[in-house]
Amino acid sequence: MPVTGRSLSRLMTTLKPHRLRCDRLAAPQGLATRIPRFGWALTGGNEGAAQTAYEIAVSADPASLMDGRASHWVSGKLASDQTQFVPYAGQPLASDEIVHWTVRVWDENDQVSDWATPQSIMTGLFDPDDWQAEWIARYFVLPAGREIPADNLYDNRWQARPADHLRRDFQTRERPVRATAYVTALGLYELYINGLRIGDEVMAPGWTDYHQRAIYQSFDVTEEIRDGANAIGALIGEGWYSGRVGHNQRRAGNHYGGRPAFLCQLHLHYADGTIERIITDGEWKTRQGPVCYSDFLMGEHYDARLEIESWSEPGHDDSGWQPVEVFTPEPRPPLLTPPKSPPVREVYELPGRITGQAPSGEWIVDFRQNFAGYCRLDISGAKPGDRFTLRHGETLDEDGNLYTANLRHAVATDHYTAKGDAHGESFKPRFTFHGFRYVALTLPEGMDPETLRLTGIALFSDLEETGHIETGSELVNRLVSNIEWSQRGNFLSVPTDCPQRDERLGWSADAQVFWRTAGYNMDVSGFFAKWLDDIIDAQLADGAFTDIAPSRPLNPYRQTAQPGAPGWGDGPVIMVWQQYLRYGDRGLLESAYPALKRWMAHIAGANPDHLRVNAVYNNYGDWLSVGPASDRTMVGTAYWVFVADLMVKIAKVLGEDEDATLYAGQATDVRAALIDAFVAEDTRITGDTQTAYLLALDFDILPADRRAAARAYLIEKLDEADGHLQTGFLGVKHLLPVLSDIGEPGRAYDLLLKDTYPSWGFSIRHGATTIWERWDGWTPEHGFQSANMNSFNHYAYGSVGEWLYARMAGIDWDEADPGFRTIRMRPLFDPRIGWVKAQYDAPVGRIESAWQHTGHSVEWSIAIPPGCKADIELPCAESAITFDGRPLTGCETAEGTTRFTANAGPHRVVIRTDKDIPA
Numbered sequence: 001m002p003v004t005g006r007s008l009s010r011l012m013t014t015l016k017p018h019r020l021r022c023d024r025l026a027a028p029q030g031l032a033t034r035i036p037r038f039g040w041a042l043t044g045g046n047e048g049a050a051q052t053a054y055e056i057a058v059s060a061d062p063a064s065l066m067d068g069r070a071s072h073w074v075s076g077k078l079a080s081d082q083t084q085f086v087p088y089a090g091q092p093l094a095s096d097e098i099v100h101w102t103v104r105v106w107d108e109n110d111q112v113s114d115w116a117t118p119q120s121i122m123t124g125l126f127d128p129d130d131w132q133a134e135w136i137a138r139y140f141v142l143p144a145g146r147e148i149p150a151d152n153l154y155d156n157r158w159q160a161r162p163a164d165h166l167r168r169d170f171q172t173r174e175r176p177v178r179a180t181a182y183v184t185a186l187g188l189y190e191l192y193i194n195g196l197r198i199g200d201e202v203m204a205p206g207w208t209d210y211h212q213r214a215i216y217q218s219f220d221v222t223e224e225i226r227d228g229a230n231a232i233g234a235l236i237g238e239g240w241y242s243g244r245v246g247h248n249q250r251r252a253g254n255h256y257g258g259r260p261a262f263l264c265q266l267h268l269h270y271a272d273g274t275i276e277r278i279i280t281d282g283e284w285k286t287r288q289g290p291v292c293y294s295d296f297l298m299g300e301h302y303d304a305r306l307e308i309e310s311w312s313e314p315g316h317d318d319s320g321w322q323p324v325e326v327f328t329p330e331p332r333p334p335l336l337t338p339p340k341s342p343p344v345r346e347v348y349e350l351p352g353r354i355t356g357q358a359p360s361g362e363w364i365v366d367f368r369q370n371f372a373g374y375c376r377l378d379i380s381g382a383k384p385g386d387r388f389t390l391r392h393g394e395t396l397d398e399d400g401n402l403y404t405a406n407l408r409h410a411v412a413t414d415h416y417t418a419k420g421d422a423h424g425e426s427f428k429p430r431f432t433f434h435g436f437r438y439v440a441l442t443l444p445e446g447m448d449p450e451t452l453r454l455t456g457i458a459l460f461s462d463l464e465e466t467g468h469i470e471t472g473s474e475l476v477n478r479l480v481s482n483i484e485w486s487q488r489g490n491f492l493s494v495p496t497d498c499p500q501r502d503e504r505l506g507w508s509a510d511a512q513v514f515w516r517t518a519g520y521n522m523d524v525s526g527f528f529a530k531w532l533d534d535i536i537d538a539q540l541a542d543g544a545f546t547d548i549a550p551s552r553p554l555n556p557y558r559q560t561a562q563p564g565a566p567g568w569g570d571g572p573v574i575m576v577w578q579q580y581l582r583y584g585d586r587g588l589l590e591s592a593y594p595a596l597k598r599w600m601a602h603i604a605g606a607n608p609d610h611l612r613v614n615a616v617y618n619n620y621g622d623w624l625s626v627g628p629a630s631d632r633t634m635v636g637t638a639y640w641v642f643v644a645d646l647m648v649k650i651a652k653v654l655g656e657d658e659d660a661t662l663y664a665g666q667a668t669d670v671r672a673a674l675i676d677a678f679v680a681e682d683t684r685i686t687g688d689t690q691t692a693y694l695l696a697l698d699f700d701i702l703p704a705d706r707r708a709a710a711r712a713y714l715i716e717k718l719d720e721a722d723g724h725l726q727t728g729f730l731g732v733k734h735l736l737p738v739l740s741d742i743g744e745p746g747r748a749y750d751l752l753l754k755d756t757y758p759s760w761g762f763s764i765r766h767g768a769t770t771i772w773e774r775w776d777g778w779t780p781e782h783g784f785q786s787a788n789m790n791s792f793n794h795y796a797y798g799s800v801g802e803w804l805y806a807r808m809a810g811i812d813w814d815e816a817d818p819g820f821r822t823i824r825m826r827p828l829f830d831p832r833i834g835w836v837k838a839q840y841d842a843p844v845g846r847i848e849s850a851w852q853h854t855g856h857s858v859e860w861s862i863a864i865p866p867g868c869k870a871d872i873e874l875p876c877a878e879s880a881i882t883f884d885g886r887p888l889t890g891c892e893t894a895e896g897t898t899r900f901t902a903n904a905g906p907h908r909v910v911i912r913t914d915k916d917i918p919a
Helices: 005-010 474-490 508-521 525-538 571-583 586-605 632-653 657-678 690-697 704-721 728-739 743-754 759-766 795-810
Strands: 016-022 029-030 038-045 055-060 098-107 119-123 164-171 179-186 188-193 195-197 213-215 217-220 228-236 263-269 275-279 287-288 293-296 299-303 333-335 346-353 354-357 363-379 389-394 413-417 425-428 434-442 452-461 467-469 824-825 835-842 845-853 857-874 881-882 892-894 896-911
Touching: 016 098, 016 119, 029 217, 038 098, 038 845, 038 857, 179 213, 179 228, 188 759, 213 525, 228 263, 228 293, 228 354, 299 881, 346 363, 363 389, 363 413, 363 474, 452 474, 467 474, 467 795, 474 743, 474 759, 508 525, 508 571, 508 728, 508 795, 525 586, 571 586, 571 632, 586 632, 586 657, 632 657, 632 690, 690 704, 690 728, 704 824, 728 743, 728 795, 759 824, 795 835
Parallel strands: 029 119, 213 333, 299 413, 824 857
Antiparallel strands: 016 038, 055 098, 098 119, 164 228, 164 287, 179 217, 179 263, 188 195, 188 228, 263 275, 293 299, 346 452, 354 363, 363 425, 363 434, 363 452, 389 413, 389 434, 467 835, 835 845, 845 857, 857 896, 881 896, 892 896
């Protein structure tokens, strides 16, 4: 008798949906669209398990989700294997509401799962008319917000502004059934209600081009609101808006405006259905307090003697406070958008260890890890007025003093003036962060360093960490850690180049070479969606993408942002395509496509002869390469071939067939021009560098009959360098992948494991805990590289991480089936590594790969998520392979390589090393 209706749910599958996402976020606080998209991963099930149908429920009442009474949408059972980007199709969502959702699935045997644990969704304010709040700020005083004369505790030689306190009291007629605060700032803010800090975000609302958009946060503050008297307050600082950003000392700050500002709208929902709004307006008051100044590059001075007791609680005497100024930001009020990415948070704590007193007299504190963040200083026994100074740096000089020359104009110094609390006191900055491993601590006279504790607090955008890899090589494990920590230290609202010196900008080439690695380490889907807004906001009227985003003038003599160089301006095309391959998000391609077309038209219009000689701007070439320099026009033209090929693929996905034909023709013409101009008859490429041959091979520029010669020249260049790399930012990404693809995996492992200069292992041998900007950032022979540009936390050379996951571990995407529905597994085994254990939480589910050499064989265990398959390629004959305990038969074998497919589930593969595989 067929099973129908409710009895269907009694046949339960072990297949389970989990890791629920709505518009790329686990629990959106401020939904950006009325038609969100849902996604989930799958786990469990039998071998070959797959989803064949799903049902989604959305409701205001979470208790009604699983019994058919959901208020907003019950999709019903829909036959589909789709698990990502499923569009909402229920009752229209309204501004300022909270709903909950869940999903259940049916497996290949039509057995149903349990409902997944529900997730909440807080909608944002969809329409501009929903906003009634006004921008408020302390009245404008120059310089740096100080009164005249400026001889007081707020004075400083950088004219950095004090943080402003803002507040107002309000009354409720009864306790509301729900309360939501919508908050943003031009600058940075902390929100307080009735004396309590709201939210755990730091550096909020994050960095955007404030002339175009500002991100707002949404907070459920129902529990914080009282019946009767209440107070709301904020502390605001300069941040990216008016503080120091970048390395342009002709215009060190005030890139977007001259003072921070605040916008807040508090919605109080009462039981009778009415809504009261408390907004920022002329009723608010302001004053300054203990944050004497706080600036990203200069640091923060906090004087605890100036603290304002109960300033954000109701009934505080604010008679001495000044009225705020209500104003309209110039050149226009920014577009207000909810967050697409998780916020910056305090994520890790690192204990500081006092190593001794430096020749300078300062106490040196070592956190044993280079990171971005700040310190928490816990003190006992301080007297009123005692001053504590914390200088931050990445390393020590040869004398044991803190080395700060490479910070350039960044002072990176925090000061704390104690109030003398007998119960002890604690300090951590509000609106600054530093990149550092060491702190040089100056104490008040007579203070014993043993009476205080210093804890490092690492900040970064709180992205889910999706990848994990470890090996039998300590060097490789340290490299993995260094890559991860460089990403953490630089993924702070935007992907910056470095967190320590006077720069910290969103350079697009650094990001594009690293992006595949970044996506293995963390879920960067929402992070990139946010940054893509910044990139498109920065695009110039003539179609040029910029070198950095969010944009601001790098060149003090330009009125507009610096247009993108080859490899830099091309970055958005490359990263958008990589995002599609990783997450399968066609919607992202659609939203970016018009901007990508404008960029391609910009290049083509400037270079009718198909060589990239015009509109190259600050043509950086293979930036910071060592050894012979690559020809910059050749490199730029090669990148034009690459992005034209990508545009063909993007246009085909979007059904833009005419565009696909256009870009295919463009790629053909540019290839021909490049070969004619730079490739000799014997296939020698102008410049004759490792990078020249790497790009020619990886970008598929050469015809098939000339690739062998290019491969030989690449090996020749490696041999001439005694087996060392000689690449810069653009070339290094391709080095190990190309060597693997041309049948030289042993050379790839040689480079990976080398610890002599230049190599990844060289910096590790000399104590690196993050990726260096330069291969020779420090050498025994020459000491430190030029202090003009020498970061010790700079992720670009960490792009080798993609090879560790994709080739060493064998977890790679398949371009023909994006989103890891098909997993391309081509592991490269090497006995020098011994063993590898890796996992990656793809959008569809967890992928696992672990192998080890056992002497006469390699044992390889894999796990494929439900609904997925693996396309496996092993460098050996079919007869050498046992799959799940049985000899492998009937496979595709060619040129010493065997290919076969594995379905969902765990599998064990054994490869005998005496059968055509290197021992």
